Amino acid sequence: MNMIVTIFVIIFIISELKALKQISSSSSSSSSSYIKSNNNNNNNNKLKSSSSSLYAILKTNTVVGSKNLDWPNLGFEYRQTDSFVKIDYKNGQWGDIHTRTNPYIDIHIGATALHYGQACFEGLKAFHCKDGKVRIFRGKENAARIARSCERICMPPLSEQKFMNAVNIAVSQNLAYVPPYGSGGALYIRPVLFGTGPRIGLQPADEYSLVVMVLPVADYYKGGLKPVTAVVIDEYDRAAPRGVGAAKVAGNYAADLLPNMGAKKAGYPIALYLDAKTNTYVEEFSTSNFLAIDKNGAYVTPKSDAILASITNKSLMELAADEGMKVEMRPIKIDEVMNGVFGEIAACGTAVVVTPVNKIMYKNTVAVIGDKNTSVGPTLKKLYNRVRSLQQGEEEDKFGWMTEVN
Numbered sequence: 001m002n003m004i005v006t007i008f009v010i011i012f013i014i015s016e017l018k019a020l021k022q023i024s025s026s027s028s029s030s031s032s033s034y035i036k037s038n039n040n041n042n043n044n045n046k047l048k049s050s051s052s053s054l055y056a057i058l059k060t061n062t063v064v065g066s067k068n069l070d071w072p073n074l075g076f077e078y079r080q081t082d083s084f085v086k087i088d089y090k091n092g093q094w095g096d097i098h099t100r101t102n103p104y105i106d107i108h109i110g111a112t113a114l115h116y117g118q119a120c121f122e123g124l125k126a127f128h129c130k131d132g133k134v135r136i137f138r139g140k141e142n143a144a145r146i147a148r149s150c151e152r153i154c155m156p157p158l159s160e161q162k163f164m165n166a167v168n169i170a171v172s173q174n175l176a177y178v179p180p181y182g183s184g185g186a187l188y189i190r191p192v193l194f195g196t197g198p199r200i201g202l203q204p205a206d207e208y209s210l211v212v213m214v215l216p217v218a219d220y221y222k223g224g225l226k227p228v229t230a231v232v233i234d235e236y237d238r239a240a241p242r243g244v245g246a247a248k249v250a251g252n253y254a255a256d257l258l259p260n261m262g263a264k265k266a267g268y269p270i271a272l273y274l275d276a277k278t279n280t281y282v283e284e285f286s287t288s289n290f291l292a293i294d295k296n297g298a299y300v301t302p303k304s305d306a307i308l309a310s311i312t313n314k315s316l317m318e319l320a321a322d323e324g325m326k327v328e329m330r331p332i333k334i335d336e337v338m339n340g341v342f343g344e345i346a347a348c349g350t351a352v353v354v355t356p357v358n359k360i361m362y363k364n365t366v367a368v369i370g371d372k373n374t375s376v377g378p379t380l381k382k383l384y385n386r387v388r389s390l391q392q393g394e395e396e397d398k399f400g401w402m403t404e405v406n
C-alpha cells in the first residue's frame with residue numbers, strides 16, 4: 001500500500017513540474033513577443049513590413065557608433081551596413097517602406113534604368129551631434145531636388161514626407177555606423193530612384209523603385225582644409241543648355257567619367273566645366289558647384305540653367321548673407337577667373353563642404369588664386385567652419401536646417 005502511495009506521489013510531483021515548466025516557457029515567449037509588438041506599434045506609421053520587428057530590436061539596442069570602425073580612416077567609399085530601405089512604385093502609386101539586408105536586388109532585364117538611363121539620385125548626410133542626437137542636414141532640400149529630377153525624366157516623384165520617412169528609417173536602422181561626435185565623420189545617405197518596369201520602345205516605365213542606402217564616411221579634411229589644382233575641361237561638355245544639367249540624373253555622371261578620369265590621370269583632382277554653347281562661362285565641377293570671393297569680399301557663384309543647384313552652395317550663400325556679405329549669382333567668365341578677379345575660389349558639395357582651389361589650369365596657362373602662402377582664404381575658412389558647426393550641433397540651428405532622427 002505504502003509503495004502504491006509513494007508511486008502516486010512521484011507521478012503527481014513530475015506532472016506538476018512539467019506544468020510549471022510549460023507556464024514559465026509560455027510566459028517568457030509571450031513577453032518577448034510583447035516587446036516586439038510594442039515596438040512595432042511605435043513604428044507602425046513609418047514601417048509596414050515583415051522586417052518591422054527587426055527594426056524595433058535594432059533600434060532599441062543600438063548605440064550610435066557602436067560598430068567601432070576606424071572612423072578617421074574610412075575615406076569616402078562604399079561600405080555595407082546592416083540594411084537599406086526600399087519602396088516600390090506599382091499600379092500608379094508608391095507603396096510601403098520596406099527594409100532589406102541583402103544589398104543585391106532583382107531587376108527586370110528590360111528595365112528603363114538600364115536601357116534609357118531613367119534614374120536619378122541624391123546625396124546627404126546625418127551627423128552625431130554634440131548633444132548626442134543624430135540629425136540629418138537639410139533633407140527637405142534633397143526631397144525637393146529629387147522630385148525635380150524625377151519630373152525632368154518622367155518618373156513619379158515621392159512626397160517630401162515619404163522621402164524623409166525613408167531616409168529616417170535607413171539612418172535609424174544603422175545608428176551603429178554613424179561616426180561618433182568628435183570623429184568628424186558622418187553617415188552618408190544615398191537615395192537612388194530608377195525605372196524598373198520593362199520597355200523596348202522609348203517611353204517611361206510603369207514601375208519604379210527607390211532605395212536608400214547609408215554608409216559611414218570620414219572627415220575629408222582631418223588635418224585642415226587642403227587646396228587643390230583644378231583643370232578646365234575644354235574638349236568635352238558636361239551639360240547642354242536646355243538639357244538635364246540641372247537634374248541629378250545618372251547619365252550626367254556617366255558623361256563625365258571620361259574627361260574626369262583623364263583629368264585625374266593628368267594629376268588634377270578636380271575638373272571644371274565651361275558652358276557648352278560658348279565655352280567662355282564657368283559652369284561647375286564634376287560633382288560640385290563653383291564659388292568665388294571677389295576682391296570686394298562678395299560671394300559670387302555662376303548663374304546657369306545647366307548647373308545642379310547645390311544644397312551646400314545654397315547653405316554657404318545663406319551663411320554669407322548672414323555674415324553681412326554681398327551674394328551674387330551671375331554669369332562668370334573664365335577670363336575673370338584667369339585674370340585674378342577672385343581672391344578665393346572653391347568647389348562645394350555635400351561630400352566635403354568646400355574644396356579650396358589655389359591653382360587653375362586652362363589652355364596651358366596656370367592661374368594662381370589668392371595668397372600662395374596660405375592653404376585657404378579667410379572667408380572660405382569662416383564659412384566652412386560655420387557649416388561644420390551647424391552640422392555637428394555646435395552652433396544653434398537658427399535656420400532650422402537639421403532634422404532629428406527618431
Ligand SMILES: Cc1ncc(COP(=O)(O)O)c(C=O)c1O
Pocket residue numbers: 123284285286287288289308309310311312313348349350351
Ligand atoms: C553635379 C553636381 N554639382 C553640385 C553638387 C553639390 O551638391 P550638394 O551640395 O547638394 O551636394 C553635386 C553633388 O551632389 C553634383 O553632383
